[in-house]
Amino acid sequence: MLSINDLCVQIEDKKILDGINLDVAAGEVHAVMGPNGSGKSTLANVITGKLDNLTQGRITFNGMDLLDLDPEERAREGIFLAFQHPIEIPGVNNIYLIKAAVNALRRHRGESELDAIDFLAIVREKMKLLQINESFLYRSVNEGFSGGEKKRNEILQMMMLEPKLTVLDETDSGLDIDALKIVSRGVNSLADAGRSTVIITHFPRILEYIVPDHVHVLIGGRIVRSGGKDLAHELEKYGYTWVIEDTPAAVA
Amino acid sequence: MNQSTATDISGFVNREYKEGFVTDIESETFPPGLDEDVIIALSAKKNEPEFMRDWRLKAYARWKKMTEPVWAHVNYTPIDYQSISYYSAPKSDADRPKSLDEVDPKLLETYEKLGIPLSEQKMLAGVAVDAVFDSVSVATTFKKTLADAGVIFCSFSEAVQEHPELVQKYLGSVVPSGDNYFAALNSAVFSDGSFVYVPKGVRCPMELSTYFRINAMNTGQFERTLIVAEEGSYVSYLEGCTAPMRDENQLHAAVVELIAFKDAEIKYSTVQNWYPGDEEGRGGIYNFVTKRGACRGENAKISWTQVETGSAITWKYPSVMLEADNSIGEFYSVALTNNCQQADTGTKMVHIGQNTSSTIISKGVSAGRGQNSYRGLVRILKGAENARNYSQCDSLLMGDRCGAHTFPYIEVKNPTAKVEHEATTSRISEDQMFYCRQRGLSEEDSVSMIVNGFCKEVFKELPMEFAVEAQKLLGISLEGAVG
Ligand SMILES: Nc1ncnc2c1ncn2[C@@H]1O[C@H](COP(=O)(O)OP(=O)(O)OP(=O)(O)O)[C@@H](O)[C@H]1O
Ligand SMILES: [Mg+2]
Numbered sequence: 001m002l003s004i005n006d007l008c009v010q011i012e013d014k015k016i017l018d019g020i021n022l023d024v025a026a027g028e029v030h031a032v033m034g035p036n037g038s039g040k041s042t043l044a045n046v047i048t049g050k051l052d053n054l055t056q057g058r059i060t061f062n063g064m065d066l067l068d069l070d071p072e073e074r075a076r077e078g079i080f081l082a083f084q085h086p087i088e089i090p091g092v093n094n095i096y097l098i099k100a101a102v103n104a105l106r107r108h109r110g111e112s113e114l115d116a117i118d119f120l121a122i123v124r125e126k127m128k129l130l131q132i133n134e135s136f137l138y139r140s141v142n143e144g145f146s147g148g149e150k151k152r153n154e155i156l157q158m159m160m161l162e163p164k165l166t167v168l169d170e171t172d173s174g175l176d177i178d179a180l181k182i183v184s185r186g187v188n189s190l191a192d193a194g195r196s197t198v199i200i201t202h203f204p205r206i207l208e209y210i211v212p213d214h215v216h217v218l219i220g221g222r223i224v225r226s227g228g229k230d231l232a233h234e235l236e237k238y239g240y241t242w243v244i245e246d247t248p249a250a251v252a
Numbered sequence: 253m254n255q256s257t258a259t260d261i262s263g264f265v266n267r268e269y270k271e272g273f274v275t276d277i278e279s280e281t282f283p284p285g286l287d288e289d290v291i292i293a294l295s296a297k298k299n300e301p302e303f304m305r306d307w308r309l310k311a312y313a314r315w316k317k318m319t320e321p322v323w324a325h326v327n328y329t330p331i332d333y334q335s336i337s338y339y340s341a342p343k344s345d346a347d348r349p350k351s352l353d354e355v356d357p358k359l360l361e362t363y364e365k366l367g368i369p370l371s372e373q374k375m376l377a378g379v380a381v382d383a384v385f386d387s388v389s390v391a392t393t394f395k396k397t398l399a400d401a402g403v404i405f406c407s408f409s410e411a412v413q414e415h416p417e418l419v420q421k422y423l424g425s426v427v428p429s430g431d432n433y434f435a436a437l438n439s440a441v442f443s444d445g446s447f448v449y450v451p452k453g454v455r456c457p458m459e460l461s462t463y464f465r466i467n468a469m470n471t472g473q474f475e476r477t478l479i480v481a482e483e484g485s486y487v488s489y490l491e492g493c494t495a496p497m498r499d500e501n502q503l504h505a506a507v508v509e510l511i512a513f514k515d516a517e518i519k520y521s522t523v524q525n526w527y528p529g530d531e532e533g534r535g536g537i538y539n540f541v542t543k544r545g546a547c548r549g550e551n552a553k554i555s556w557t558q559v560e561t562g563s564a565i566t567w568k569y570p571s572v573m574l575e576a577d578n579s580i581g582e583f584y585s586v587a588l589t590n591n592c593q594q595a596d597t598g599t600k601m602v603h604i605g606q607n608t609s610s611t612i613i614s615k616g617v618s619a620g621r622g623q624n625s626y627r628g629l630v631r632i633l634k635g636a637e638n639a640r641n642y643s644q645c646d647s648l649l650m651g652d653r654c655g656a657h658t659f660p661y662i663e664v665k666n667p668t669a670k671v672e673h674e675a676t677t678s679r680i681s682e683d684q685m686f687y688c689r690q691r692g693l694s695e696e697d698s699v700s701m702i703v704n705g706f707c708k709e710v711f712k713e714l715p716m717e718f719a720v721e722a723q724k725l726l727g728i729s730l731e732g733a734v735g
Binding site for chain 2: 048049050070071072075076080081083086087088089090091092096097100101104105108140141157161
């Protein structure tokens with residue numbers, strides 16, 4: 001589904017991503033872990049098109065060259081990013097944004113736009129699962145939402161858009177234990193053989209609920225180690241220095 | 253769009269109407285130029301009573317002694333007042349497009365985007381025959397409903413003929429003929445406009461909107477509006493229309509006077525979308541408007557809401573004179589400037605009575621090389637015990653070639669007054685744009701959504717259908733403003 005080859009990103013003089021290779025097949029869950037500033041969000045930004053100044057490399061998504069597509073085109077092809085820091089848009093009702101997003105997607109697929117009543121029925125059902133109060137629909141997008149509420153709102157949008165590839169950028173950070181379970185349930189409600197997920201996280205806990213097929217460790221802009229789900233626990237036990245010491249190439 | 257297409261379009265589009273409203277005009281046009289004889293002839297042409305003619309002449313005498321204001325934060329080439337024709341009869345059907353096929357496709361595309369029904373599209377584009385037929389029948393239905401309620405709503409010319417006593421009593425009682433340069437000119441030569449009279453205790457049974465769209469067609473360059481709301485009455489009046497209107501007349505100098513008596517409320521909403529000119533600002537309309545309301549009885553309320561997206565130059569300050577105790581003035585405004593547009597707008601709230609209060613919410617959006625100025629005056633006179641004002645002026649900039657300027661003037665002569673002023677300037681952030689685009693919205697839809705969010709406090713004051721149209725309009729006006 002997603003294939004990243006030898007991806008390099010440089011901002012000003014600094015190499016942020018330095019030769020990333022990653023293949024995510026349909027139905028797979030991949031976790032990306034790594035210390036602060038190692039380039040995880042940058043990777044998400046390149047996949048979604050916020051950054052397009054690659055110095056090198058290729059990204060394809062279901063055979064399409066992603067670098068040819070604008071951010072909105074990538075979104076309509078089914079790529080969704082749950083933001084690490086969701087953005088506030090004053091004066092724009094949450095429901096209005098979600099509806100516009102759903103309808104943009106439907107138009108792209110040649111489907112008719114949802115009418116207000118059908119739309120409301122669907123959004124209510126998802127909100128119930130995520131235990132979000134209906135009043136959130138009528139508040140301005142993310143404005144005055146608590147950290148955890150913002151994260152839930154991201155997952156609500158994801159559930160409404162039913163993406164093929166979801167990138168969760170630290171969606172678990174700032175969530176309490178119950179909220180983490182609820183949010184994971186939301187993510188899993190979409191899981192099927194045709195959809196893939198990339199979870200960027202600092203904590204193995206979310207991986208208990210959304211179980212990864214692969215775990216990658218990103219340090220200094222490189223994937224220095226990949227493994228199965230146990231790798232997350234080893235990381236927790238031994239920390240990133242352990243990976244670095246264990247993998248001399250990483251500190252080059 | 254280049255200049256030659258702009259000229260083609262103004263050739264196609266003719267906003268004046270013949271049938272239905274003005275039947276007593278013979279086909280002819282005065283040669284350009286302005287002097288006393290022109291005014292006397294104009295008044296005679298309109299079959300006006302003596303008081304009307306004298307009023308015009310007095311205004312003209314004042315105007316001659318005045319000089320054009322230069323303080324507005326706008327630049328334009330000087331207007332040659334002797335090159336304007338001050339009376340021109342409507343064009344004949346032969347000059348109109350026969351069907352929409354003959355109308356500029358670009359204009360039609362915009363109508364399409366705004367979702368304007370076909371019959372109205374024809375009307376706006378000035379298509380002959382059946383469009384006129386449609387609108388006359390619609391207008392007749394409205395007229396009956398209003399007449400049943402006792403509301404007078406007619407063209408200004410008609411009011412001069414049918415209700416001269418009302419016109420004589422109220423005309424110029426809020427905006428005196430010598431008030432300012434453009435008001436004086438308007439008073440001398442105004443062509444037509446609208447007149448509304450709501451009797452005591454009557455709640456006007458409909459928004460005076462669709463009707464106005466039709467009625468607006470025969471008002472010219474110098475438009476005059478007078479609205480009187482008697483004790484305990486209510487009226488909501490919608491001026492203008494979101495569809496782009498083109499006009500061969502470059503200068504527009506309108507005067508609007510509102511009078512609200514005890515416990516009466518007038519809500520006046522405007523969507524102004526005159527032709528702004530091409531990307532270089534060529535051929536756009538100059539819109540110099542004097543709008544003022546007077547709260548003449550206790551608890552009277554006047555509220556102006558405006559969405560300004562058109563014109564090359566807009567110069568306009570809807571104001572409220574809070575003459576009576578406990579009266580309320582409100583001003584909600586969105587002004588958008590793109591390309592070379594210049595807008596200098598704002599309001600004046602003059603607190604005269606006790607416990608008077610006013611609210612000003614102004615949202616300026618500048619894109620391209622647009623220049624947007626807010627100029628607001630809050631004046632609290634000596635006798636205005638416990639007056640309050642709250643002003644909020646927010647500017648949103650898109651790109652780095654546009655400008656926003658805020659000029660708040662506050663004069664307080666009574667120590668019990670409470671005056672609050674807040675101002676912000678912001679830009680659409682890249683993060684907001686990316687967030688929307690990541691959700692699948694196009695760049696233009698993202699801008700339009702963010703800008704509409706910024707303007708929300710004003711849009712919620714507009715009547716429902718108008719608000720929806722205004723939102724779409726804002727999106728269309730901003731097309732090409734990003735990237
Ligand atoms: N626009 C930018 N200009 C300069 N430096 C940048 C820019 N964007 C990212 N960086 C730098 O790139 C590095 C990687 O940032 P990134 O946000 O990808 O880290 P991260 O792995 O997501 O960190 P965290 O775990 O703290 O979220 C950081 O050192 C950051 O300062
Ligand atoms: Mg990050």
